[in-house]
Amino acid sequence: MSSINLFATDLRDRIARGELSAENVVRSCLERIDATESELRAWAHLDRDAALNHAKRLDGYRASGHPLGPLHGVPVGIKDSIDTADMPTERGTVIDAGRRPSQDAVVVSRLRAAGAVILGKTACTELSYFTPVETRNPHDPRRTPGGSSSGSAAAVAAGHVPLAVGTQTADSVIRPASFCGIVGFKPSHGLVPRTGILMQAPPLDTVGAFGRTVEDAALLADVLAGYDPGDPDTRPIAPPRLLELASGRPPVRPDLAFVKGPVWDRAAPETQQGFAELVEALSEACDTVDLPDAFGQAEAAHRQLMTTGFARNLRPYYERHHDAVSEVVRRTIEEGRDVKAVDYLTALDWREVLNDGLERIFERYDALITPAAIGEAPLGLETTGNPAFCVLWTFCGVPTVSLPLLQGPNGLPVGVQLVGRRGHDGRLLRTARWLTDYLSKAD
Numbered sequence: 001m002s003s004i005n006l007f008a009t010d011l012r013d014r015i016a017r018g019e020l021s022a023e024n025v026v027r028s029c030l031e032r033i034d035a036t037e038s039e040l041r042a043w044a045h046l047d048r049d050a051a052l053n054h055a056k057r058l059d060g061y062r063a064s065g066h067p068l069g070p071l072h073g074v075p076v077g078i079k080d081s082i083d084t085a086d087m088p089t090e091r092g093t094v095i096d097a098g099r100r101p102s103q104d105a106v107v108v109s110r111l112r113a114a115g116a117v118i119l120g121k122t123a124c125t126e127l128s129y130f131t132p133v134e135t136r137n138p139h140d141p142r143r144t145p146g147g148s149s150s151g152s153a154a155a156v157a158a159g160h161v162p163l164a165v166g167t168q169t170a171d172s173v174i175r176p177a178s179f180c181g182i183v184g185f186k187p188s189h190g191l192v193p194r195t196g197i198l199m200q201a202p203p204l205d206t207v208g209a210f211g212r213t214v215e216d217a218a219l220l221a222d223v224l225a226g227y228d229p230g231d232p233d234t235r236p237i238a239p240p241r242l243l244e245l246a247s248g249r250p251p252v253r254p255d256l257a258f259v260k261g262p263v264w265d266r267a268a269p270e271t272q273q274g275f276a277e278l279v280e281a282l283s284e285a286c287d288t289v290d291l292p293d294a295f296g297q298a299e300a301a302h303r304q305l306m307t308t309g310f311a312r313n314l315r316p317y318y319e320r321h322h323d324a325v326s327e328v329v330r331r332t333i334e335e336g337r338d339v340k341a342v343d344y345l346t347a348l349d350w351r352e353v354l355n356d357g358l359e360r361i362f363e364r365y366d367a368l369i370t371p372a373a374i375g376e377a378p379l380g381l382e383t384t385g386n387p388a389f390c391v392l393w394t395f396c397g398v399p400t401v402s403l404p405l406l407q408g409p410n411g412l413p414v415g416v417q418l419v420g421r422r423g424h425d426g427r428l429l430r431t432a433r434w435l436t437d438y439l440s441k442a443d
Helices: 008-017 022-041 048-063 106-111 150-157 174-180 214-224 243-249 268-286 293-313 314-319 327-337 342-362 386-396 425-442
Strands: 043-046 075-079 117-122 163-166 183-188 206-211 256-258 286-288 367-371 400-407 412-418
Touching: 008 022, 008 214, 022 043, 022 048, 022 075, 022 117, 022 150, 043 150, 048 117, 075 106, 075 150, 106 117, 106 214, 117 150, 150 163, 150 174, 150 243, 163 214, 174 183, 174 206, 174 386, 174 400, 174 412, 183 214, 206 214, 214 243, 214 425, 243 425, 256 268, 268 286, 268 367, 268 400, 268 412, 268 425, 293 314, 293 327, 293 342, 293 386, 314 327, 342 386, 367 425, 386 400, 386 412, 400 425, 412 425
Parallel strands: 075 117, 075 163, 256 286, 256 367
Antiparallel strands: 043 117, 163 206, 183 206, 183 400, 367 412, 400 412
């Protein structure tokens, strides 16, 4: 079996045992990129020589008997909105062409310390917003891979790398994972530090993980998670052992709650039918639960937090490079400038109100189940898709994971989104793995 077909956990173990060399694994990834990148365009920057030289050093380190990090020799892609000191970080905009940060983002430093091989920077939309890039969907190059973490999702789905890092302020991890048929994990807000990452809206911005299995996403998130004094939303407590929890058996059968949510009417008819069949297949393990009407406030409140954050954090682009910024970014910044302080603070209050409502549901259920996107990836590259089914959960800051469990009418993947209790990321991942195992046995 080629190493590009192995899961990240398998690669890590085989490299640690000396059955595979990090150098050969990196070469296999580069060969796969050479074969498909001209069509997919998942990468903003590749540093082949640096990656191969690093892999060789890691092989020598292992051969000398030194202890190995949890990602020793495993190739990883980094979204181009995340700073890397040895590679450009251009944030998907010509304004930042050639930009070279002076130091790594905290998550990149943690990856290096864990022994990961940073293969390069994956393409992202302009300033991590909605303007599409040239990246194609590996399942059908005529379709979008989603955004804004377009390249990260496409690179994992195409076998370029086993793992990649993305970010989400609305739906930029979960929706690309759904469209590309891989696992995307958005942790609880504040679990992973954002120091050295393009800031859009601090109450919403979250770093996420892409992999092909729940365990792979947990492996990556384990390395990224933890306190950073540079990020006030992280807390000085021990991070959860996500991979250990995800790999374990639930003490009892999880109870799931299928929620349609306030945007159910936007789901494609075949998505609605697919979830009806999924709920039926889960039988007694899944109840249908209605969210209170108050959850309909989330979309507008999220919009206020996001546009205000844009107006503040992306102001230099707007003021100094007005004509080089896309119209959609300019409009969003202008919209944020008009948000009143009282409305912004009210939006923050709504976040806590809705989380209180979720807490009552999670007293009964292990996870909520809902679509990750309205349907399969749309044709054309003019849009990255509709964020409707992710906004509520990003607004509340709860952990979510997209699982490639359904197919659309064209045979393309449609993700099933599991939503967990805020701060209970490990339990969510364990439930997600249980669900994939349960459905595979049912087949």
